Amino acid sequence: MGTRGALLAPAEVAGGGAELRQEHLDLRDSVRALLSSRHSEEVLRQREGRAEEFDRDLWQAFGGELGAAGLTIPEEYGGHGFGWVEQSITLQEAGRSLYSGPLLSTVGLAIPALLAAENEQVKQELLPKIAEGALLATAALPALGHEFTIAATVSGAEATVSGTLSGVLDACHADALLLVASDDHGGSLYLVEPGPTVTIRGLRGLDLARSVAKVEFQQAPARRISNGRAAEIVNKVRDRALLALAAEQLGCADRAVEMSAEYAKTRVQFDRPIGSFQAIKHMCANMAVGLESMRAIVEHAAWLADNRPEHLPAAATAAKMFCSETAGSITADTIHVHGGIGFTWEHSAHLYFRRARASEVMFGEPDRYRTELADRLAM
Template identity: 35%
Template sequence: MNFALTPEQEELKTTTRRFLSQRLPTNMVRKTMETDAPIAVDVWRAMAVELGIAGLMVPESAGGLGLGFVEAACILHEVGRAVAPLPFLVTSVLGVELLTQGDQKEPAIATTLEGIANGTVVLGLMGGSVEDPLLPCGTWTPSGASAESRFVLDGTQATHLLVTLTSETGPVLVLLPTNTPGVRITHETTLDLTRPMAHVELTTAKATIVLNVPELRRAHESFGSFASASIAQDMVGGAERVLEMSVSYAKDRHQFGRPIGGFQAVKHRLADMLVDVESAKSTALYAAFTMDDHTDDRAIAASTAKSVCGDAFFRVAAASIQVHGGIGFTWEHDAHLYFKRAKADQILFGNGPLHRRRLAGLLGIV
C-alpha cells in the first residue's frame, strides 16, 4: 500500500486551503458561529459550484465526481485546519456513504444525491447517540416517523435528515426533507460552536426508507470505522494549524530580550506538540487508505486513528494556550476555537477509552 498522496490530491488540498483562507478566515468563522444558524451556507454553495467539492464522493451518475475516501480526507483535513462551520463531514462524506448503500434509483435518494453535488442539500444526521449516530432514536411505522434527538449534527441548517429508527422488524434508516409536516428543529448551544447541533422532534413525519433492516445492519458494521477515520482527518488538520500558530507566536513574542521560543520550557513544549501532530498524521493517513482499499484491518486502523488523533489534538490545543500565555486565555484569541473543537471532536463517534476498549477486542487482548 502506497501512503503518499498523489500530485492531484496535494493540489486538491492546496486549492481548498486557499479557498477557505480567502472565503472563511477565522473572523468570518466567529461571525457565522454567533448566528442562530451557524453554518456558512453561502461559502458551502460556492465550494460546490466553484470547486465541485460538495459532490466529491457522489457518483458521477448523480452529478458528482465519484472520487474516493482519500480525496475526501484531503478536504476534511483542510476544513479542520480552518475550523470551518461547513457541512462537508456530515453531508458529503457520512451522508453520501449511507445514501449510496441504498437504491440510487429511488427518486428521493437520487434527488438528494444530486442536491448534495450542486450544494443545495445539507444533511442532518439524527440518531440516538453522538458516539453512534446509527442507534435508533424513535420509531417507524407506515404512517410516519416519530423520534426525538437533542444532538443532531448540522441539524440547524439541514434541508434533509437521515434518521435511524426502530421498525417492527428492526432498525431502519430513513430520509426526509426538513420542511415535512411534523418536523420541529431548535438550535442547541454546545461547547463547539463551529460544529452546530440541533434538537429535532419528529411527529408522524412522512419519510423514505433508505436502508431496510438487513442493509442497515451491514452498513452499521462499517459506519463506525468510516466515521472515526473521517473525524480523525478533521482533528489532524486542526492540530497542525494550532502547532503552526504556536511556533509563529514563540518566534515573534520576545521576553527578556529574546524570543520565548528560545527558552527551554517553551521549546520542549513545542517539540512535544510536534510529536503529537506527526503521530496523529500517520495514524489518520493510514486509516484513510484502508477505507479505500477495504483492508481487513480497517476497523483497527480507524479506532487507532480516533484514539490517537483525539488525544493528540486536545493536548496540542491545550498546550497552545499555555504557549500563548495571557493572550491565549482570552476568548478573542483563536486558540479557543481549536481547544473547544478538540474537546468536542474527542467525544464525537466515541472517545479515546471507548476506542481503546474496541481495539482490545479486535486484537483479542480481552
C-alpha cells in the same frame, strides 16, 4: 474538478499509506485559499448562538464548484468518483480554518448512509443534488453502544417516525434528514424532510463553529430506504464518520502547532525568543511528534478506506481514539505556549481548543472506542 482526470489516483506505498501527488497538493492549496479568504475568525465569533445561520454561497463554492461535496460520490450518481485520500485533504483544510459549513455532515454521514442503503432510486434522486451543493443532507446515528431512540410505524408504502435526537449535525439547515429507526424489520434507514411534524432547535455548544441541534419527530412522514440492515448501515457510516472527524482533527492540530511555532520564534522575553527556552522547546517538540502521529494514522485509514475497506473499522476506531486525545492535548499546549494572550477572547487559540474538545466526544467518547478496539484486536 468535474472529471476524474482532474486528480490522479493516490500512489500505493509500502506500509499501506498514500503518497500525495501534485494534484493532491493543488487541491489542498485551492481549498486553503478559498477558506482563508472567505471564512475568517471574525465570522466564527459572529456565529456564537446563531446555529441557524449558514453561508450557503460559500458552501456552493466549496462543496459544489470546487467539488468537495462530491469527491466520494461515484460518477454514475453525479459525483467525481475519487476516494478518501482526496476527501481527507478537504477535511483537513476545513479543520485548519474551523470551517462552520456542512462538510463533515455531508461527506462523513449523509453520503455514506445513502451509499450503504443501496437504494438505487434514492441514490439517483439525492446524490447528484448533494454533489452540486444544491441539497443539504445530514444523518443522525446512535452513539456507540446506544440503542435506537426513534420508532417507526409502517403501513403499506407509508411510514412515520417518532422520537427525539440530540446533537444532530447541521440539522438546522438540512433539506433531508437520514436516521435509523426500529420497525418491523428490526431497524431500517429512513429519509425525513423537515416540516410541521419535525421540530428542530439549535443548541449552543463549546465549539462556536459547529452547528448542532435537537430534533423531535411527532409522527413525521418518512420514507424507508432500506429493508432492515440498520446495524450494518450504522457500522459502515460510523467508520467513515470517524475517519472524516479524525481528518478534521488533524487539520485543527496542524494549525495549532503552526501558530505555536510562529509565536515561539517571534515572542521575545529576557532578550530571547521564547522558543529558545527548554520548556517551550520540549512542549513544541511533543506537539510536533503528536501531530505527525496523527497524520500517519489518518493517512493510513484513508488509504484503507479506498483500497482495503475490510480493514477500515479497526483503523477508523484507532484514529478516533488517538486523534481525539492528541488534538485536545495539542490545542491545550497551544494556549500554554501563547501564555496570557492565549487565554483571551481576542486570540484564536481558544477557538481551536474549543473545536478539539467538542470533537473529542462527537460520535462517542474515546474510551468507548478504546474498548471496541481492544475487542476487535482480541486483547
